[in-house]
Amino acid sequence: MTRPLVALGASDPLAVLRGLEAALAGGPALLPVAEGTPALPTAAPADVPQRVALVVETSGSTGTGKRVALSSEALLAGAAAADAALGGPGGWVLALPTHYIAGINVLTRSIAAGTSPAVVAPGHFDADAFADAADRLVTGPAAPRRYTSLVPVQLARVLDDERATSALAGFDAVLVGGQATPAPLRQRALDAGVRVVTTYGASETSGGCVYDGVPFGTVRTEVVDGELLLSGPMLAEGYLDDAERTAATFVERDGLRWYRTGDAAEVWDGVVRVLGRLDDVVISGGEKVPLGLVERLVRELPGQDTAVVTRRASGEWGEVPVVVTSNPIDLDAVRDHVGATLGRAARPAAVVLVDRVPMLASGKPDRRAVRALAGPTA
Structure with missing residues (x-):
């Protein structure tokens, strides 16, 4: 069985939010797309397998284009485990593009919590606009906490602005990922009273699934021949129309399905330290x-x-x-x-x-x- 795949421009985050709500409820699968950027070499299919709720296009910073197919179960499992790791559901400020999994995660967790994200307008990130969004964020008794997700360069810009820094210090957790967070930047944030949580994950794992080096929920890690492998209910179905790459990246081991990250890592006392790309x-x-x-x-x-x-x-x-x-x-x-x-x-x-x-x-x-x-x- 299949369902239609609907492409939506990521320049309208609220439209993506509505499309994601429909997809998680069993409606058409969602493909958020970045407008004004080169398309992948092949066109997206009109229909996808019934289990697929979301397709994320990624070319990465070094690799070739791919379409990651994610189920509702994987997205919601990741959201539930993340909420548990952070201390409970809450309201989110959306400051990341919604054609990337980190931005989609903010929307998924908002949907799961029954809250409405406060949106920073897409485009060039501005600390004042972030502070304004933080002022608009509304939480409730069932989801009283305040969260946001940033990349390191955004965190640095916020910390350069007194008002935005004050707003950020009022959040229960500030997820920082997308790349390694420089130690001086992290310390600067902590000194300002910001509750930083460094994250690690990929589109193939429904986003971040390792917080401050510790896998959350039922996520498991292994290092095999120097490569970090991840397993858990948040794994993607694979890559659309690319069975060869799916078979090479998602492997069976010890009766479990694992994602080969391509990252070199060490694990000591349950804490993951990513060393960089194997290649x-x-x-x-x-x-x-x-x-x-x-x-x-x-x-x-x-x-x-x-x-x-x-x-x-x-x-x-x-x-x-x-x-x-x-x-x-x-x-x-x-x-x-x-x-x-x-x-x-x-x-x-x-x-x-x-x-x-x-x-x-x-x-x-x-x-x-x-x-x-x-x-x-x-």
Whole structure:
């Protein structure tokens, strides 16, 4: 059995909210789309399997396009487990695009809680607009808590504004994800009284399912050959019209269905530490250098919250790390800081200063564009 798939423009979050309500109730499946951005190479189907309630298109920051198919059961299971982990249902401020799973999550949790999200207008994120939305947020006896979800660059902008920071400090939890949150930014938020919860997840897991390194609800984690695997009721059905990729990404293991994240990770005492993408490793002078760890160290330096570390070909070393940033920084300081932790081979070969680090609408760095800025040779 099938049901129709309806595409809705994500520039109208309330229309997406109504479409999602209908989809969760058994109506047409929903495909939120970003207007003004390149479409995926293949057209979306007119119909999808009956179990599919939501389709999320994602090209990622480095990979090829895919359509992630999610059921009502997966979306609502993720919402219920997240509410339990946060302390109960509440009202949400929506500050993320609704064609990404993190924005959809805000809508799903609002629907499940019976609350109406206060919407920050789509487009360029503005701290004043966020504070205004926080003022409009209404909660009730059945869902008295206040929540929002941000990416690190949004959190930084809020913390630069006194009124918005005061509003954010009044929330019961502020989920921050989409990419690793720099330690100085997190500490700055905590010092301002903001209750930060760092999140990890993907469209394939109905969004964030690991909070502050701890899987919530019945989510399970394993590291197999260095790769993080996730299992639980929030997993996607797979990828629309791509059985090969679905079979490679969703695997059976120990009688459970697992999602292969493609991320390198460690798990100690039940706490997950993500190290970066498995395929985001350069071989420099014969040594493996994980660019995610280099980037994390660079972002610890003052003013480098949004710096990105990418690769550049080198005739001498093979490949080398390169820092792309919009804030000037001394190369020797970067090399010393990184080298002290990761060793000589991990030290960046250059700092490329740009007016603005390219970003996707999700708030993540556009890594393909960043790599182009780094240049072809050292």
